[in-house]
Amino acid sequence: MRDVAIIGVGLTKFGERWSSGLKELMGEAGLAALEDANVTSHEVEMLYGGTMASGRFVGQEHTAALMADQLGFKNIPAVRIENACASGGSALRQGYIAVSSGIHDIVVVGGVEKMTDVTAGEAATALGGAGDQEWELFQGITFPGLYALMAKRHMHEYGTTEEQMASVAVKNHENAYKNEFAQFRKRISVSEVMGSKMISDPIKLLDCSPISDGAAVVVLAPLETARKYNDTPIKIVASAQASDTLRLAERDSLTAIKATSIAAQSAYKQAKVAAKDIDVVEVHDCFTIAEIMAMEDLGFYKKGKAGKAIEDGETALNSKLSVNTSGGLKGCGHPVGATGVKQAAEIVWQLRGEAKDRQVKGAEIGMTHNVGGSGATAVVHIYKRAD
């Protein structure tokens, strides 16, 4: 087992990228990452590409080979990773394993999704495949619907309020306002969230992450040679993943994502740190209730306490714990396959001190948390500055 570092990151701007297709998005993020890492295309040995539903969104499968092809990585092995909305985080973990094992040195991990070429109804159907097709999507149960079932129960058990959920969106839009890559660079208020269209009670339009286009790429290298490419390599100190039943109703609880807590416990153990040591975290806020549950399941708050804490501003930029400084899925956008890789890029910028207006002061340890479906997959990584 070798230590693994991220030596370069690149993003496209997230959003409705009308003039860019899958290839343009891959190219844009890929070139940025290679430049940041200071590696040439022919140095790359392996590629893992996270894409959730390109076949449904644009009719294109086989996207990892396509990405290698588009970035000029001639004839290298390329593998697509599909784990619903956790495709990006899962791809990062596979890249980590490939470098850590010693099989490959320079590994590119990409994530991409082009979602805006289909209607909203078609997108809902495609995303619905992340749940149990036979028993959830077949009955017309959408993703907002699944998270609404969790939210309703969370409210019932812990007294979590719709205003607390709205405050997650407000905070993440505030952060996105400061992020040049974000889809929404617009501040919003709790009353705007509360007054937005009901999607699936109690989830409203502004509680939902958007339909987005975008790509994210990171470059991995063994830590021992990382400084050849980059002065501030970021070390991956933990890579953990867990799964659970695909069908929401079959889980032990509707108010916690067990895969998250299992992955988090493993990650803390690997990194030899505790939740209190984390300075900055990107969590999977596909819906505002998801960020509340993530803060609890990752161990930052006791069950039922996160909503109030977020409402009180404890997770705003440079407060007690800076959460979703990129704007999260809610503010930055959620091109599903790209999200998990984008989270890593944001943490790299934070730990390097390159996050500009949204920089967390003195950030030394960061975490990413990427969820697939309604919680059937969770991936947690912890990162540290290597200098």
Add this chain to the structure above:
Amino acid sequence: MERSSASLWRKIRPRYNLVGNECKNCNTGYFPPRVVCRNCGRKSKMAEKQFSGNGTVYSFTVIRTPPDTFKDEAPYTIGVIKLDEGPMVEGHVIDTGAKLRIGAKVKMAFRKMYVEDDEGLIHYHFKFEPL
């Protein structure tokens, strides 16, 4: 989404009548039926089990932005129902004009889930009806 006749036909007993199964090794009931018991893994001994259709609302929501196949049905209520025999299952809760609440008792009903198009199949399914 296009679905084959066969894919619908093979689930017709659970979809029409809540026919699930249970593991005779640990006495855990499952709906929808599972091939392998979650507790017992390869030691599982699965046998068919008919569920009564009676249960309690554990959580619920109203879906207002549906997938394309349900665009003419929205809004519709989805509940997580805790069946009296134990398992939890997602299902439609049919409108009775009453305000739904967590803890409400429901029983199984038989309704159309959706209709493909004028020439396609009609998909019948269990739904739940508040008592």
Add this chain to the structure above:
Amino acid sequence: MAGIVGYGVHVPIYRIRIEDIARVWNEDAESIKKGLNIREKSVPSTDEDAATIAVEAARRAVKHAGIDAHSIGAVYVGSESHPYAVKPTAAVVVQAIEAGNDVMAADLEFACKAGTAGMQMAMGLVDSGMIRYGMAIGSDTSQGRPGDALEYTASAGGAAFIIGREKKDMIADILKTVSFTSDTPDFWRREGAVFPSHAGRFTGEPGYFRHIMNATKMLFEETGFKASDFDYAVFHQPNGKFPVNVAARLGFTEKQIEKGLITPVIGNTYSGSSMIGLAATLDAAKPGQRIMMTSFGSGAGSDSFAIEVTDNIASKRRNSVLVRQLIEKNKTYIDYSIYLKNRGSIKKR
């Protein structure tokens, strides 16, 4: 002879008032309500059709009968609104009540009397010993052309009857059944046509009255009974007026028909009409009482039944949902625009 072992009814919760239909067509609601003796009619939910109604009624019937569904050997579903032109509603019912696969099944169509024809078929199979129990269902989500007189009455509902021959589980003995059939073009719907056509006032005397009167008189002749020998009478109820009229002509009093007169509050459920009326009557009947039922189906024919209630009726009643309570439970009114939308009459392209 064969008899009734159990029954079940289903009526959708939605209603539309006569006033709401009349307003759209500039008709006088009061004169329609008085002329047809009807206040409101049942309307199916968007997720209901003749098959779902048949299943709900069938499940209640199995529960009421207290029998194992696997002992049912035949299922016949009468309807003029089968969801498929080709693919049997009866097979959906067989599957949904878990009756097993060793079941004779078919869909029937004889306008509003297909369900009672199914009862006669089940009786024959039961009496011959070919099957132990047979189920006959009348179920419809009938539609009248917007603006047509039928629109005020065409409604949705159904009833299922389980026929058996063992005295121990019979709630009512069917003493006799007869039919009267002729080719009479009073009401029809061609293959592929959405709405039925009818011959206006011709549907009355040559259609409804001729067939019901003749069938009922045949029943009187063959049994030796007269109107006063029955405690109750049930007729097909295309509106609330015709059954009252035909009852009087046959010598029945209004009191004899009131228990089974359901159309004024739910409309004409077509194949379900006389059978729901019979179910409501059985809900109130006591051991030893006699019920006369005559159905009518356009095209045309009538099936007449002489029924005698047995001692089992009281003990089995605890398994049943009373028709009058079912009709009132969760009743929800919709207006004409929602009614049109729900039945798919609003053009979107």
